[in-house]
Amino acid sequence: MTDKLADWTRGAEAIVYQSCGACGAVQYFHRRFCTTCGAPDPMEKRASGTATVYATSLVCRAATPETRAHVPYNIVLVDAAEGFRMMAHGDNDLAIGDKVTVSYRPFAGRLVPYFEKT
Amino acid sequence: MSFITGVGLTSYGKHEGSSSLDLMSKAAELAIADAGLKRSEIDGILCGYSTVSPHIMLATVFAEHFGIQPSYAHAVQVGGATGLAMTMLAHHLVDAGVAKHVLVVGGENRLTGQSRDASIQALAQVGHPDYEVTLGPTIPAYYGLVASRYMHEYGVTQEDLAEFAVLMRAHALTHPGAQFHEPITVADVMASKPVAMPLKLLDCCPVSDGGAAFVVSRERTGATGIRVRGCAQAHTHQHVTAAPALSELGAEIAIARAKAASGVAISDVRCAAVYDSFTITLAMLLEDLGLAGRGEAAARVRAGHFGREGAMPLNTHGGLLSYGHCGVGGAMAHLVETHLQMTERAGPRQVRDASVALLHGDGGVLSSHVSMFLERVR
Numbered sequence: 001m002t003d004k005l006a007d008w009t010r011g012a013e014a015i016v017y018q019s020c021g022a023c024g025a026v027q028y029f030h031r032r033f034c035t036t037c038g039a040p041d042p043m044e045k046r047a048s049g050t051a052t053v054y055a056t057s058l059v060c061r062a063a064t065p066e067t068r069a070h071v072p073y074n075i076v077l078v079d080a081a082e083g084f085r086m087m088a089h090g091d092n093d094l095a096i097g098d099k100v101t102v103s104y105r106p107f108a109g110r111l112v113p114y115f116e117k118t
Numbered sequence: 119m120s121f122i123t124g125v126g127l128t129s130y131g132k133h134e135g136s137s138s139l140d141l142m143s144k145a146a147e148l149a150i151a152d153a154g155l156k157r158s159e160i161d162g163i164l165c166g167y168s169t170v171s172p173h174i175m176l177a178t179v180f181a182e183h184f185g186i187q188p189s190y191a192h193a194v195q196v197g198g199a200t201g202l203a204m205t206m207l208a209h210h211l212v213d214a215g216v217a218k219h220v221l222v223v224g225g226e227n228r229l230t231g232q233s234r235d236a237s238i239q240a241l242a243q244v245g246h247p248d249y250e251v252t253l254g255p256t257i258p259a260y261y262g263l264v265a266s267r268y269m270h271e272y273g274v275t276q277e278d279l280a281e282f283a284v285l286m287r288a289h290a291l292t293h294p295g296a297q298f299h300e301p302i303t304v305a306d307v308m309a310s311k312p313v314a315m316p317l318k319l320l321d322c323c324p325v326s327d328g329g330a331a332f333v334v335s336r337e338r339t340g341a342t343g344i345r346v347r348g349c350a351q352a353h354t355h356q357h358v359t360a361a362p363a364l365s366e367l368g369a370e371i372a373i374a375r376a377k378a379a380s381g382v383a384i385s386d387v388r389c390a391a392v393y394d395s396f397t398i399t400l401a402m403l404l405e406d407l408g409l410a411g412r413g414e415a416a417a418r419v420r421a422g423h424f425g426r427e428g429a430m431p432l433n434t435h436g437g438l439l440s441y442g443h444c445g446v447g448g449a450m451a452h453l454v455e456t457h458l459q460m461t462e463r464a465g466p467r468q469v470r471d472a473s474v475a476l477l478h479g480d481g482g483v484l485s486s487h488v489s490m491f492l493e494r495v496r
Contacts, residue, residue: 009248057262060312063238067254075259087250087359096270
């Protein structure tokens with residue numbers, strides 16, 4: 001198993017994906033194996049943080065006091081330059097197809113990836 | 119071969135003081151009586167889950183509570199697709215001779231048993247715990263994402279989506295058990311509070327208390343038989359982040375498999391009951407299933423195609439959007455209504471021809487799909 005790189009889910013300002021040494025497939029949800037070919041120990045790589053907006057939904061009704069403090073916030077799915085899709089936050093006026101770049105912002109007591117137009 | 123021999127449904131809305139087991143029991147009693155059976159004749163039980171009262175053995179908890187000692191029992195969990203997944207399993211169980219009469223039951227006091235926030239939060243947990251839930255999405259936001267993309271790719275508008283809410287409400291007005299009885303217009307939907315754009319309050323199903331049940335049997339118990347002609351599933355992903363392209367979603371796969379399993383074509387179908395947790399869910403599923411062309415479902419609603427008098431009556435009880443959504447029981451109401459239509463007991467809601475029906479359920483974020491064809495035999 002390659003060393004685990006810290007990413008935003010662990011408080012670091014980084015997006016980390018996995019890349020299979022055997023078949024070259026990339027995946028965003030981390031596992032100890034490649035979901036495409038089953039090979040063990042995919043490599044961990046830091047993403048560039050550039051992406052294209054795939055979908056957006058501006059949340060206006062949140063379910064917890066911590067998240068309600070941020071309403072409205074834009075949940076986005078973006079396609080990273082490296083070929084994987086991820087969920088993040090973004091500017092409220094982002095449109096599908098926009099080229100975006102990541103920064104990190106506090107949200108409900110943690111740091112989350114936040115995309116703005118490049 | 120298998121038949122839906124009896125159905126039971128409570129009203130949806132508030133059932134103050136009723137537990138999940140109470141609502142399940144009420145629906146089960148109705149279904150068993152409707153099938154003309156005694157409790158002692160039920161030898162199989164399938165039930166869903168309750169977010170209000172989670173239990174690792176809900177089927178046996180229910181069996182003991184209800185007073186049945188079945189030879190086959192367990193719970194099934196596939197989110198909103200649970201009702202049809204249980205029906206599919208019951209169909210195969212009776213067909214294989216494992217049981218004679220399987221009681222399929224779901225019910226939950228989701229509205230009065232917990233706060234709305236608790237419901238919304240419990241459901242948001244279908245998201246990925248590390249990579250999604252931490253971002254504060256809600257179920258409407260997961261579907262809002264899908265909606266934004268679908269609208270972008272196929273030119274569907276918010277006004278188009280509103281048509282489905284209006285249609286479901288119009289149908290609910292004719293059912294005394296529905297949660298909502300005030301008519302709404304497209305303008306009302308457009309003016310309703312934003313929840314997770316492009317979805318507004320009236321694009322979303324409510325949280326309800328309620329229960330639904332049916333009996334699936336090897337032989338028919340009445341003069342009219344409602345036969346499970348064929349069914350199939352497809353599961354492409356769990357989390358919306360991992361969902362395939364819109365053109366590769368599970369509904370198209372499940373319906374293709376169900377058609378192959380049953381020999382039924384969409385042109386044979388006379389009425390439909392399709393999962394409608396949000397307006398976008400219904401719009402997409404109708405188009406995925408082939409009940410409308412891409413981007414054309416709303417136009418068909420406007421033309422009356424899916425109304426009671428139309429060519430393809432749809433969710434004539436009002437669907438999740440307006441009959442209500444109590445969790446597992448929610449989409450089971452679609453099958454109860456279909457059964458009433460097929461046995462010509464739908465009263466003022468009765469459609470002209472319900473000889474062949476298509477049902478479709480969706481769980482998660484378009485993650486799990488079950489398609490099913492029912493036919494009437496006399």
